[in-house]
Amino acid sequence: MLMSRLYAPTLKEDPGEAELASHRLLLRAGFIRKQAAGLYTYLPLAWRSLKKIEAIVRDEMDAAGAQELLMPIMVDAQLWHQSGRYDAYGPELMRVSDRHDREFVLGPTHEETVTDLVKDEISSYRQLPLNLYHIQDKFRDEMRPRFGLIRGREFIMKDGYSFDADQAGLEKSYHTMKDAYASVCERCGIRALPVVADSGQIGGDTSVEFMALADAGEAAIVFCPQCDYAADDEAASTTLPIVEGPASEDILRVATPGAGSIAEVTEFFGIPASATRKALALIDGDGRPAIAIIPGDRELNEVKAERVFGDYHLMNDEELEDAGLIKGFIGPVGLPEDLRLVCDESLHQSHYWICGANERDYHLTGVQPGRDFEPEMWADLSTVKADDPCPHCGHPLVGARGIEVSQVFQLGTKYSEAMGATFMDRDGRERPLVMGCYGIGISRTLAAAVEQHNDDQGIIWPVSIAPYEVALIPLDPHKEPCERAWKALFDELLEAGIETIVDDRDERPGVKFADNDLMGFPYQIILGKRGLAQGVVEVKDRRSGERVDVALDQAANYVAGLVRKARL
Amino acid sequence: MLMSRLYAPTLKEDPGEAELASHRLLLRAGFIRKQAAGLYTYLPLAWRSLKKIEAIVRDEMDAAGAQELLMPIMVDAQLWHQSGRYDAYGPELMRVSDRHDREFVLGPTHEETVTDLVKDEISSYRQLPLNLYHIQDKFRDEMRPRFGLIRGREFIMKDGYSFDADQAGLEKSYHTMKDAYASVCERCGIRALPVVADSGQIGGDTSVEFMALADAGEAAIVFCPQCDYAADDEAASTTLPIVEGPASEDILRVATPGAGSIAEVTEFFGIPASATRKALALIDGDGRPAIAIIPGDRELNEVKAERVFGDYHLMNDEELEDAGLIKGFIGPVGLPEDLRLVCDESLHQSHYWICGANERDYHLTGVQPGRDFEPEMWADLSTVKADDPCPHCGHPLVGARGIEVSQVFQLGTKYSEAMGATFMDRDGRERPLVMGCYGIGISRTLAAAVEQHNDDQGIIWPVSIAPYEVALIPLDPHKEPCERAWKALFDELLEAGIETIVDDRDERPGVKFADNDLMGFPYQIILGKRGLAQGVVEVKDRRSGERVDVALDQAANYVAGLVRKARL
Structure with missing residues (x-):
């Protein structure tokens, strides 16, 4: 190629809107141009790199036994109603009506389409496993599109779906994909960490995100430099050392006038914050009042809390009063009836709690779970931080930031059950297909590569994806x-x-x-x-x-x- | 590939809905599946063939100096308002609003996007010519999607756009593309005819469609077996022999009681239908009454008539009466004032007309254009048929049917003027870019190949695009x-x-x-x-x-x- 003929208009100055190195450099070097918020044209240089990333993905997928096809971008909304995602997905889902007022969605992912595609064709376990994928423009109507290719509204994604006869088969497919995904990152020159992730809107139980390490990454992650544990802070768990309150055989009621915050309680008793118990009052997704209790030095993790409480919110003063709760002095003993109580898993083995007395200006010490109260459940509720012990080996965790470039999920039977995609197993029984799903952000991988490979002069392409x-x-x-x-x-x-x-x-x-x-x-x-x-x-x-x-x-x-x- | 692992579910029986061989065979052989009307999944076998077609297209485009990029599917509706196409395009345009109620279109073509893309980057004739293309899913909300991949609502298309400094440059780019397009057809194993075409919604002056010859084709075309003339019936012209009415120095007014049709006039005077003049009364796109006159043996061509009259319709009885016209006896002489009169180009040199007298049960003979009346314009209005003489060499034309697989257009400055895309020419004058646009239906090419290559047993792939x-x-x-x-x-x-x-x-x-x-x-x-x-x-x-x-x-x-x- 002659550069005199190449369409790659460079910019002399840094574009003002671009906060991230990848955004700034891809614009400046003539790789991309913005058409509208979150909508970018990939100019010839970027497109060459993207095709190389696609080729690497195809190579790894084909080697792993997956088959490429192409499903339509427009998806009949009926399919999304069947799966329940039409209502659940929210405003990020682009919706469009045809001239006959029939509703469609512009697929952000294609679980429904692919399940509908195979359900009439797969009838026997003999046809399994099956792994199908495609590479396509995807749509997500971000509230605030930003960071160039990192968070766009139209982006290129590889999404793939596996179908197995049972959980063991799914796990095999899942691990094959996980390995292939690690290879894709490596071959694209991306330093990425496979981290335990929350499965978000897609549903399902087990998933790993590949996080390209980058200071500018949107995701906070923790990883263990000793063993291979890594997780994003939405999903990370830890084994916290138990810090007890003062020991006593019976509950003691202590006047703590004005000590309504963890800091004040800590000071009053002369104990570390971790020995106190923080109680958060909230209204759960069903509108029921609830209390979440975590160690006094931790924060409630929103994503974990949503898993337990659904679409919850913290109570305001009026709601506290309606629930009969006293701000700053809430505790697990003597709560009004009908209140849900969920306590952080890390406190399960703690014997002596110091907590609010549900009475103004009083706290209790020596409170014992099991004897004095029984929560509805023990659940992982608190956010993990750097220096927390690794849940696998106990070594202090390291904090980092990352860009999610790909993700693998074990979906299970969520979609196959909802959409009636069944097969006959070896014993002639009808069963739902056991599914996995696997996504790679192709255009995001390009941006992540630039985040990891640049200097003051510009981009430094890994040879494998250089234009x-x-x-x-x-x-x-x-x-x-x-x-x-x-x-x-x-x-x-x-x-x-x-x-x-x-x-x-x-x-x-x-x-x-x-x-x-x-x-x-x-x-x-x-x-x-x-x-x-x-x-x-x-x-x-x-x-x-x-x-x-x-x-x-x-x-x-x-x-x-x-x-x-x-x-x- | 092992067929036992291949996802290609075949059908034992012909699918009922499929009228065309390509539709039927691609479904039966496990190449495609329908998701909703006009929306198909390309299964692994079809996708392999499509990728080969894409590779052939890329190869030809790159060799012709075009550069590949990728523009977004979603296009800011503002751009379409600038070009005027937002309102002009009609219900075939898929429209979508984002969460902030900002309007977008799902691009059926990308003239606006590409013009907007280059307009701030191209400032000098030194940067020209430029030719950009992309391959992408396109959307057209067909009233009645049918024929499988031939007329879908989402389809794969290569669309490309050239930018030149002047008309001579455009013509060079256009002919380079035309040659490349012929090569694409040939390399895909498609027997295609480059036919002169109407430019439809896209606008512009000169265009050629590549028609894959197929009995099942939607387009009627005529071509000359002697020279290289070929045209679709929307655009075909011919040089008709002039057939005169009876000669006379003056106009003769002849009583023709009840002879209100061409057949009756023909019989009454004992002359061929071609010697009579057919007058059609219509209301033009601006609501004005108008008369179109063509030879008595021809049909008014709707597309040609629309070019002259806009969005016209034939008058009903009431409208005829309002306009002061007498059904069956309309002619060019003595028409009510304010009526537009347009006559077929083929009659321009005809001296003696036989036509309605604008009086019930009377016709005129010996009517002479120029002396007795002067039409607003002479225009090509009638439909060309098989056996009409070739306009180039006079040899009888042959009729055929075809599937349009690709099209090249000379757009001129329609979009660059509307959107302010200008450059400085050699003399320092600001001028609008002169554009061409070029489209290949990738998925349609696949279907056209099957239409041309099949037998009772199934598909017979050309080697170049076989899965x-x-x-x-x-x-x-x-x-x-x-x-x-x-x-x-x-x-x-x-x-x-x-x-x-x-x-x-x-x-x-x-x-x-x-x-x-x-x-x-x-x-x-x-x-x-x-x-x-x-x-x-x-x-x-x-x-x-x-x-x-x-x-x-x-x-x-x-x-x-x-x-x-x-x-x-």
Whole structure:
């Protein structure tokens, strides 16, 4: 490719709207352009990289036995009503009506479509397992689209679905996919961590997200540097050391005038905050009042709380009064009837609690779960933090931020049961298909790669997904001997199967160097006047910045060798 | 690929809804499935063929200097308001609102998007020409989706757009694209005719459609077997021989009681219908009454008439009376004032007209255009038929039917002017970009190929777009020596780069033969018991039905040779 013909309009200045490096650099280097909020055009350079990511995904999927097809973007809303997602999904779902007022959704994922597709064709366990995937533009009507390709409203995604006869089969499919997903990240040059994740809107029990580590990532994660444990903070668990309140055989009622906050209680008793018990009053998704109790030094995790309480909210003053609760002095003993009580799993083995007395200006000490109260359930409710002990090995966890680039789910029978997708098992019994689903954000992977691979000069593409592997930079492209030299070199590189772009523009050397650094081609071959006079060119490694002089007649061979080594 | 693992559910019976061979066979052979009206899933076999069509398109486009990118499917409706298409496009345009009630369209084509994309980046003639394309799911809310992939509501299309500095540049880009489009058809195995076309909703002046000849085609076309003239009947022109009415110096008023139809006038005067003049009364798009006059033996062509009269309709009895017209006796002389009069171009040189007298039961003969009346304009209004003379060489035209698989347009400055996309020309003057646009129906090309390549047994894929080039059919796949033989052969074929599928199912030979014929793989290698005992396999050419015995150890080589020859 000749850069003089390439459609890659660069920007001299940083675009004001772009907070993230990937957003800023992809705009500046002429890789993407915004059409409207959350809607981007992938210009030729970005599109070349995206096709390489797609090719890597296809390669890994096909090797793992998955089959590619293409389902329509428009999905009959009836299918979403069958699964229950039409109402559950909320305003992020793009909905569209046809000329006959029939409703459709623009699929953000395709569980319904694929289940509907196979349900009349799969009748026997002999046809299983089956794994189908497609790569397609997806739609999600984000409240606040931002960060360029990281959180767009239309984005390219690979989504795949496995069908098995039983849970053991699903787990096999799931782990095969998980391995393939790890390979995809690695081959795209992404440093990613497989973290235990919440399964969100999709439903199902077990899932892992691949998080590309990046300071600018939206997701907070914790991981153990000792063992392989990693989780996002929506899902992370920990084994907290139990910190007890003062021991006593019986409950003691202590006047604590004005001590309505954890800090005040801590100070009053002269104990650490972790020895106190924080009670949060809320209204659960069914409108019922409820109390959640966690250690005094922890925060209630919204996602975990939603799993227990549904679409809950914290009580306001009026609701507290209606429920007969006294702000700052709530505790598990002597609660009004009909209140749900759920306590954090980490407190299950704690014997002596210090907590509100459900009476203004009083606390209780020596409260014993099991003897003095019994919660409806013990559940994981609190947010894990850096330095909490790893739930697997006890080593202090490390906090990090990440960009979710892909996710694997064990769906189970949620969709197959709702949509009547059954098969006959070995014993002639009708059973629902056991499903898994697997997604890779193709366009998000591109952005994540830029987040991980850039410097002050611009992007530094991993060779495997670089739009071109080599940039040939003749400083006098239309003068001899430079012109003859670059044309011969270009032919040699193409002949060797190296994807090469030539900066044949009549620009100053400084402009060429800056643009090629910005666009991030992994290797540059610079043909300068002085060098050519001595029969050498300069080969620059974009990542290390290293430059070496190479004989002109050896240059193609030399660079092709570097590229081939780096492709692996 | 092992057929036992392939997701390609075949149907035993013809699906009732499918009228066309392509629709029927693609459903039966397990290539596609319907999700909702006009919405199809491309199953793995179809998707493989579609990717090959896409690869051929990319190859031709890149060779022609076009650059691939990807624009979003969702287009800000503001852009469509700027171009005026938002209102003009009608109910076929899918419209969608986001959560903030901002309107978008699901792009059926992307003239607005691409013009908006380049308008701030192109400032000088030095950046021209530019040719950008993408391949993407497109949307058109058809009133009556039908014929499977031929007329769907979501379909895969390549659309491309060229930008030039002037008309000469556009014509060069246009002809380059036209040549590339002809190559795409040829390489996909499609017999297509480039026909002069009406430019419809897109606008612009000059365009050619590539019509895949097929009896089931929706489009009626005429072509000249002598020269290269071809046109669809919406656009075809002809040079009709002039047939005069009776000659006379002056107008004669002749009583023709009850002769209100062409047939009656013809009989009354004893002349051919072509010597009479048919007058059609209509209300034009602006609500004005108008008369169109064509030769008595021709039909008014709706598309041509719309070009002249806009969104017109023929007058009903009441409207005729309001306009002061007498049904069956309308003519160009003595028409009420304010009536528009447009006459068919073919009558321009005709001297003696026989036509209605605008008086009940009277006709006029010897009417002379120019002397007795002057139409507002002479325009091409009548439909061309088979056997009409070719407008280029006079040879009788031949009628045929076709499926439009692609189209090239000269758009001119319609969009660039409306959207302010200008550049500085060589002389420093600001000018609008001169645009062309170019579309290929990727999924429609797949269907057209099946329409042209099938027989009673099923599909016969052209090698270039076959999902697999060779089907290996072992009759005892899990018994020796058959198993060893097919596995070795399979390895050899893959090694040779031949795309091979193995029918490793435990099915009766008849079922295997029928399925493989139905799916249409170009070459079959049948490994039977008797043959293997003699060290031979049977190689079948799906198209000719020819079978030859080939030594087992020569078979891979032999078939690879056939495939390589047929790929070109």
